[in-house]
Amino acid sequence: MIDPKIKTIAFDADDTLWVNETIFDATQERFFKLLEQYVPEEVLRKHLFQTEIKNLKYFGYGVKGFILSMIETAVELTEGLVRGGDIQQIIDWGREMIEHPVENIEGVEQALKTLSQHYQLMVITKGDLLDQESKLARSGLADYFDKVEIVSDKTAAQYQEILNRHDIKAEEFLMIGNSLKSDVLPVLEIGGQAVHIPFSSTWEHETVAPAEESHHQIVAFASVTEFVKTIG
Amino acid sequence: MIDPKIKTIAFDADDTLWVNETIFDATQERFFKLLEQYVPEEVLRKHLFQTEIKNLKYFGYGVKGFILSMIETAVELTEGLVRGGDIQQIIDWGREMIEHPVENIEGVEQALKTLSQHYQLMVITKGDLLDQESKLARSGLADYFDKVEIVSDKTAAQYQEILNRHDIKAEEFLMIGNSLKSDVLPVLEIGGQAVHIPFSSTWEHETVAPAEESHHQIVAFASVTEFVKTIG
Known part of the structure; x- marks a missing residue:
């Protein structure tokens, strides 16, 4: 069950509320295919x-930086021949990618419906501002959230700043997300609570070494539906 | 003088607090020069x-979109020969551009020092999140502001949303900025007050047709120093 002290539950967005990494992965595959005549996939x-x-x-973080990095990789590895x-x-x-339909993760809407009756709900996400706003609007989930924070990175300091600004005590705050590095560890560090709900695919940069994990008991659920059952 | 009802003064950032368009203009000139062997400047x-x-x-808005647009223009106008x-x-x-030193506009820091003694100060700016945060930090001006809002666009609806969120009444709100289109007209539209402080260079997209201006009496000052003198 959820600690009775908790008053605010915040959700990560990409790969927690809706599918995201899958779209990056698919584009990356097309990129490898486009350049396979020049460079082997593993090098790319x-x-x-x-x-x-x-x-x-x-x-x-976000689509624009990804696109610029693909272009730069293409130029560098083909020695300008691209x-x-x-x-x-x-x-x-x-x-x-930016126009890609938003596909909410199964069970999310029902979970938000239930949780919003008991908790103040927030979104805390990183990425491009315009892109994240657009996805939230298109997801149809915006009305479940009292507050939305789109941030440039998710460090302990940035979580602390958000909590301060909204007058939220860390011990009354629970974060839910798919990334141990961005959603779980920094929140535990400032004395908040966190639930890890893994997504099928995680960007390599968001993975953490086992040693980093081991300082904490990580609470994890297979899906947000499983998590919500614990408040029933 | 400033209307005695005013409690909050918000500043645009790019070309109001610090120099920005000049950096875009300079890069654009280098871009024209880079491609002059393929395409005449006016066409580019x-x-x-x-x-x-x-x-x-x-x-x-912001550097990343500008870079992607330059790349796209280069590919299209050289028919892929770039x-x-x-x-x-x-x-x-x-x-x-992103690492370019932040050059505060003359008189801005002194003006903020004076105004911060009498008013709640805010920044309301559009552009890339990470880039704007970094510029604010490097400007040394961050401590003068009680609130910072980085938004994807500056429409009347977005201003209204910001005021609602911070419990600010439109009639107690004054916006200062270099763009009639983004900083002045939408704020007047929702019943706030606005001061126009032109910058030497304005991106073409931010200019408005004279007809659009004529509905309002626009209050303008040549510099923020001139504006601050009116409260003396």
């Missing part, structure tokens, strides 16, 4: 990941 | 502007 995969990490501090039409193709994929 | 300028407008709804090295160059400019 490794270089793309390194480029994304390098670009995080400039371009942040065709203009291929670059255009990558930018077209970016617009497609 | 027109196509780039059209591409930026087309991409606004996908990529929003070299990989040129594309890499454009992405490098993007990182340079």
